[in-house]
Amino acid sequence: MRLLQFCVGLFTVTLVSACGENFGDIIWVNEDDFVPPDQIYICRGHHEGETLIGTYFAGENTKSCLVSQNNRVIELESFEVLKCAESGIWTPVLGNILPSNVFSFDGEKIIHACRDVNSNPTIGTVKKATCSEDSCLEKSVCEIVVFESKISKIVSLDRFTVFTVTNTMIETDLNKNSENYSLKEPLQIRTLSFNVKAKEQITILFKSDAGKLLFEILIGGLQNSITAIRKGGYDMFSNTTHTMSVLEEESFMSFWVYWEQGGLAVGRADKYLEPLESTNAMITLRDSGVFGITKYSVKSSLPTSWNFWL
Ligand SMILES: *[C@@H]1O[C@H](CO)[C@@H](O)[C@H](O)[C@H]1NC(C)=O
Ligand SMILES: *[C@@H]1O[C@H](CO)[C@@H](O)[C@H](O)[C@H]1NC(C)=O
Numbered sequence: 001m002r003l004l005q006f007c008v009g010l011f012t013v014t015l016v017s018a019c020g021e022n023f024g025d026i027i028w029v030n031e032d033d034f035v036p037p038d039q040i041y042i043c044r045g046h047h048e049g050e051t052l053i054g055t056y057f058a059g060e061n062t063k064s065c066l067v068s069q070n071n072r073v074i075e076l077e078s079f080e081v082l083k084c085a086e087s088g089i090w091t092p093v094l095g096n097i098l099p100s101n102v103f104s105f106d107g108e109k110i111i112h113a114c115r116d117v118n119s120n121p122t123i124g125t126v127k128k129a130t131c132s133e134d135s136c137l138e139k140s141v142c143e144i145v146v147f148e149s150k151i152s153k154i155v156s157l158d159r160f161t162v163f164t165v166t167n168t169m170i171e172t173d174l175n176k177n178s179e180n181y182s183l184k185e186p187l188q189i190r191t192l193s194f195n196v197k198a199k200e201q202i203t204i205l206f207k208s209d210a211g212k213l214l215f216e217i218l219i220g221g222l223q224n225s226i227t228a229i230r231k232g233g234y235d236m237f238s239n240t241t242h243t244m245s246v247l248e249e250e251s252f253m254s255f256w257v258y259w260e261q262g263g264l265a266v267g268r269a270d271k272y273l274e275p276l277e278s279t280n281a282m283i284t285l286r287d288s289g290v291f292g293i294t295k296y297s298v299k300s301s302l303p304t305s306w307n308f309w310l
Contacts, residue, residue, distance in 0.1 A: 028080040031056075031063055042113055042123050042163065043067075044105050045079030051106040053113045054145065055122040056081050066145050068124060068154045073145050090115055090161035090269075091193050091309050092258070096139055098126070100184060101309060102162045113163040114142035122146060126162060164193075164309045173303040180207070180297045181308070192296060193269065195254040198247045198304035200224040204257065205299065207232075208292040215290070217257060217266055220247035229264065229285045241283045252307065259290040 031043070043056035043065035052074070054067030065079040091099050098112065105111045112126040124144030142160035145152050172178045183192070196202055200223055206215040213232035221228060224247050228237040246268070247253055254269040258281075265281035298306055 029083050031065070031079055031081055042082040043076070043079045044082070045076035047074055047076060051109065051111055052076065053105050053111060053123065053125045055124075066122070066152070068143050068145050071154055073152045073154060091164045092117060092161050092191055092256075093140070093159075098140065098162055099164050099309070101164045103165045114144070114157075114160045115163075116142070116144065116157055117159050117161055120144070120146055124157075126160075127156070129156070170298060170306040170308065171304070172298055172300045172306065178298045178306075180211070180295055182295045183293070190259050192257045193254070193309040194256075194306055195252040196247065196304060196306045197249070197252045198300055199249040199302050200247055201302070202247065202298065202300045202304055202306075205297050206257075206293045207295040207297070209294045211295070212292075214293055215264060215285075215287075219243070219255065219266070227266065227282050229266065229283055231285075231287065231289070238287075239283050239285050243282055246282070252305075259293060261291075262286060262288055264290050 028044070041056040042053060044051060044053050045065055045067070046052070047067070047069055050069060052067035052069055054065050054076070056079075057064050057066065065076040065081075067074050067076060091102075093099070093114075102112050105113060114124050114126045115122070122144045124142050126140050127143045129139040129141045139158075142157040142162075144155055144157065146155050170178050170181075192204070194204075196219075198220065200220045202219050204217045204219075205213055206217075207213055215232060216230045218226070218228045218230070218237070220226075220243070225242060225244055226240055227243040227246060228240040230237045256267050256269050258265050258267075263284055263286045265284040267281040298304075
């Protein structure tokens, strides 16, 4: 038994190091081959002819994948666990429009994983909202299993994040500024998620369709000690905050930028949850000029790798 565990451990270590750095690869492993670190993972399995997505829990002697089906909580008997979770990020769904690069968990049918925008850590499935007697809106909800004092129940969430995979990898350095990227469906998306590997001082420029600079966000300025927002055309930063070591030279750190009427917020994201609330922001700026944003580009003063989720 001991030997077996040892072997499984080795096997896993090898696989983990094979998780790609540029987030292209998604790896599913059988639950038996999976040794979890202390984190919540996405699992998937079949039940009554359906592919279901849920939350993987590992206790001392138990491993389980909890999913919901037809309003019941199901513990799957055999399942797989998503290992290279770096391959994705939880992107907020705004105005009920799923981002174009939302990841499908089944090759044949379209199945998306989702999570609460708040602190609830469990993972669920995006479902069409059921129609009420007098109205039937085309609307998606996130169906998750939640636990409240040892009782599990199923909850449908209107505000949620979905698991997306990267669609833009950018390298920047001193001599080569990045291309100008346009946001898809800019009026609906209003959010940009990315992660970045940099020693210090990266900037994201938000522009209008005509290329006019509207806002500039500086992360890890002054030797990786501050984060700031500046309006286009101004020398002074409008808001500055201390963020010691917010960037790391050797690993990808995740961030989001979110804007809506009257303001813009920048926050740190772990790769599992991307909070929308500006109370979770590192820095915010109240300004009415955010509506024209349709393009972004990025700059750095040292070699930097970026992954964007749109
Ligand atoms: C990006 O846009 C700016 C003007 O907004 C332009 O000066 C620059 O050349 C563009 N970069 C590329 C790579 O097209
Ligand atoms: C600067 O950001 C902080 C943190 O989000 C916020 O509390 C503060 O109101 C912002 N200041 C301005 C001038 O927007």
